[in-house]
Amino acid sequence: MAVAQSRVRPAAGRQAGPSLLHRLGHQPLGRLLVLPAIIYAVIVTQAPFILTIWYSLQRWNLQRPERRGFAGLDNYRTLLTRDPSFREAILNTFLFVVGAVLLSLLLGLFYAELVNRKFPGRGIVRTLLITPFLIMPVAAALTWKNMMLNPIYGVVNWVARTALPGNPSPNWLGHFPEPSIVGVLVWRWAPFMMLILLAGMQSISEEVREAVRVDGATAWQEFRDITMPHLSRFMQLGGLLGTVFIVQEVDPLYMMTKGGPGNATTTLPYLVYRKAIEGSNVGLGAALGVIVVLLSIVVITLLLRALDRMMRGV
């Protein structure tokens, strides 16, 4: 607390005379102003999660309300031992998130490096690069599925047939569903990484850069010795934020593959939707929800720590 505050207001300034803050005291007004937001967040986000835990212990299918009853850990047992879709979904979630986060970090780094230099039209290029992130994911998914990746009429395969030997024309979503989805996720999230990394790059002082340039460092050496070490905490933050956001991306799955073929592109959050909303199985869906949250807590804890470090400017 003391550390974060002193960054905003120098300690010396706070001692000088009874300031407005001191006169009114830190409380109770401060608490009063935060309270409505806290209450709202607790009611809408915390209370339902308690219910999720409770529902996860019940046998409850909305199609058969008469069979509702307490089931103990049966739902969890079903998921862990009898439901292959659960294991597939865990694996998919892991692969999608790790793949999409790492690749979008790499591509984002490339984007950021490109627009971090002055060249004619830099502002326009940056705007072009950001745009995929602004596009409504549902609309983007449909554009990719149809106009880009359709095996016959899609632009991607037209280019492949025209430019490559052997005229390949793969059925992307049918035969390569995972890479296709990851590709669309990366296209959408690389701009996000670019924005964070660009902010990091711009916080490197120009003097340091100038100094190594005078010493004759090549562009690559400058990138390796100056840019990369400085960027590590921005990469970390981008990676963790990307993880918590990308886990939740069900839009491209719903619009492009419906989680298939089979369960090939079903992730845990999408499985919750399929079981609980489409399949009316409240108990099973809730148990899945609990598992998703438990798995997320690890990442969220790391993320909160990274944010804390960022706030303190460490």
Place this chain on the structure above:
Amino acid sequence: MAVATTARPVVRQPARFAIRRRGANKEQASALWTVVAWGVGLLAFFPVLYMFLTAFKTETAAVSLPPRLIFQPTLEQFRTVLSGDFLPFFRNSAIASLVSTALVMLLAVPAAYALALRPPKKWKDILFFFISTRFMPAAGVIVPLYIIFREAGLLGTMRGLIILYTAMNLPIAIWMLRSFFEEVPKDVLDAAEVDGANVMRLMTEILLPMIAPGIAATIFISIIFAWNEFFFAVSLAAAGTATVPIFMVKFVTSEGLFWAKLAASSTLAVLPIVLLGWVAQRQLVRGLSMGAVK
């Protein structure tokens, strides 16, 4: 030149040569850089551009190969979409985004002000509590929300979505606004103290005008997230009055039949947000990183 060389340590020589060589190639290098950067930018933008272009084609032209970038444009698709059932969805999206954003600001401005300038005990815990609610996967609460909404008659209503979008954007708004409040110089607060301004006056006459760009950016971010949201909408509103993303769902099965109409609908669906995002792009990063990156 010779004098300068002898005046410096001999070791420096290779480096100086390197610089000169770099200088000679500098123009070439920067021309290459420009070409590559523009190429990458246009490539990343291409799907969006192609979507915009297809919206102005006839259905036949939309699926004709080779894909055409230059063609006789038509407004036929926009006319069809706008005279169909698109507008109610658009209106719903506008209502959900704007009303939830208004509620977000109503809750977040006082909270962020307090957390930045009048920190209550454990302010840091409070801050992290808020953000952890945003990071929790929606899948963890969707089941009870579905049941509660069903019981309360909120399934398929805008009210239900507004409640959730407010909760969804509240943490981001608090973090973002707090980072703006924090940047208000101490002198300003002191000057206000000398004037004896009360909290309301301090807020409305001094603080809010000072952080107006921050307020605007927060509003934009909140609208963008609410407008594009899909998971809550498809789970809780799909059956009734719903937002634009749900309108788009009907194109899932169209398999190459209505690409031009799909493109026209997509263009209308994304346009407000793309424009807003372009305007707000300087502040975008702060919102996306919860105010941690400026």
